[in-house]
Amino acid sequence: MPNPTVIDIPHNLGREEARRRMAKGVGKLASHIPGGAATVTHSWPSTDRLALTVATMGVEVPCTVDAEEERLRVTLELPGMLRLMAGPIAAIVKSQGERLMLSDGTAKASRLQS
Template sequence: MASVNFDIPHELGLAEARRRIEQGLPKLEAHIPGGGQVSTEWPAEDRLMLTILAMGQTVKADMNIADTAVTGTVAIPMMLSMMAGPIGEFVKTSAEKMLSRE
């Protein structure tokens, strides 16, 4: 399994960053190449566990939301490891877009 780490600085505070991410999550499925399903779990106020099912594979992202940054790790199955960079970038870019919208 390959993994990609990311760090997205912001100035929104924890509550606003979480709100924006929650609002953007329903739109995420529409942007998965080839279609896919997204499921989410918030085990804590500041932690999001995201599961993306696409092309018969499961990609998991674990995000920590803080007052000044969203950090996380994207776990990519071996079958998709050659695409680890683009997959990790997709998750990071999606989170950046969610944080930038009001």
Template sequence: MATPIIISVPHQLGRAEARRRIETGFAKIINLLPGSSGARSERWDGDRLIFNVAALSQTISGVIHVLDAAVVMEIEVPGILRVFAGGLKERLQKMGQLLLTRARSSDE
């Protein structure tokens, strides 16, 4: 059974800007997952990003909900990757905060 990681990152950007930043920064989020091989699928359903990523011969799946004042990440971590769950949550929280609070230049 997968161990869910749930992370909420508050923001003051509004839904449209938060979504744009998640769209452009999603690769950075994926790179934090242990053993991610780059094989992934992702699709938007409204303001929800649904994804699957191959990592260490396992599949990590999740949903990122973009809300007016927060972004909520729900990530299912399977069996062998559970040992990474604690540290992963901290790294994802920090990356989310960077994506949603850092001032962005017009060319990013």
């Protein structure tokens, strides 16, 4: 079995808000994948784990995203030749994940009110 590619995306949102943003953004994920012909299927096997399969150009990439208190942990199972591109793929995933975690200003206001 190949070694998974693990990407940590730090945040200061707390687990619940990170999970909310993941749920809000998962429907837009396919539009962020280069090539424009990707499909994304997803499920929530547990409260804090999002399981995804990204399919494009005949290749499927299973992955999980675990919401933790101070980070998202993304685990990609890159098949075959995509393993050679693990570094650039990880950089794109991290960049997009950081944008997702920063994309909603309402969390800061609601946390300050708590």
